[in-house]
Amino acid sequence: MEAQRKIESTFWDRASELEVLTYDIAGETLAIEAIRVREILDLVPETPVPGARPHVASVINFRGRVIPLADITLAFGMESSKTTNDTRIIVMELDLDLDSAPVLIGIRTDKVYEVTTLTKTASEPPPSVGMRWRPDFIDCLVKRGNDFIIVPNMRAIFK
Numbered sequence: 713m714e715a716q717r718k719i720e721s722t723f724w725d726r727a728s729e730l731e732v733l734t735y736d737i738a739g740e741t742l743a744i745e746a747i748r749v750r751e752i753l754d755l756v757p758e759t760p761v762p763g764a765r766p767h768v769a770s771v772i773n774f775r776g777r778v779i780p781l782a783d784i785t786l787a788f789g790m791e792s793s794k795t796t797n798d799t800r801i802i803v804m805e806l807d808l809d810l811d812s813a814p815v816l817i818g819i820r821t822d823k824v825y826e827v828t829t830l831t832k833t834a835s836e837p838p839p840s841v842g843m844r845w846r847p848d849f850i851d852c853l854v855k856r857g858n859d860f861i862i863v864p865n866m867r868a869i870f871k
Contacts, residue, residue, distance in 0.1 A: 728832045736823040742862045746827050753801040781818040787869050788845045798823040830854045
């Protein structure tokens with residue numbers, strides 16, 4: 713029941729369907745709410761930030777604003793992927809807490825796929841064992857065909 717409550721409060725927010733942008737990181741398909749996406753960028757120059765957390769170790773210039781650039785594979789304890797011609801940056805708006813304004817964050821991805829609709833009935837909490845991703849950083853898994861789409865908990869990753 714606790715895991716179901718977590719899904720309700722962090723991803724579905726009383727909706728039975730959500731439009732999401734799907735993308736690839738380390739061979740896994742992940743999704744973020746499409747409404748949070750501000751832009752998809754080709755790679756841009758990064759500036760390292762000394763002393764920053766490893767998964768948010770640089771910043772980029774996005775339309776004259778300095779925003780953090782995250783490599784969430786590092787947050788999950790995995791090795792960073794090498795950049796390719798398909799590597800993109802998703803600039804997203806994220807509410808880190810209810811009392812502050814949303815912030816812009818860039819996420820480095822291996823590939824961006826499509827905007828699609830996910831249904832709540834196809835979702836389930838992450839298993840507590842057997843995953844290579846940290847379960848506390850995952851809101852839910854959504855079954856689509858024979859595959860699962862991972863919905864990361866961006867608030868947990870960036871707190």
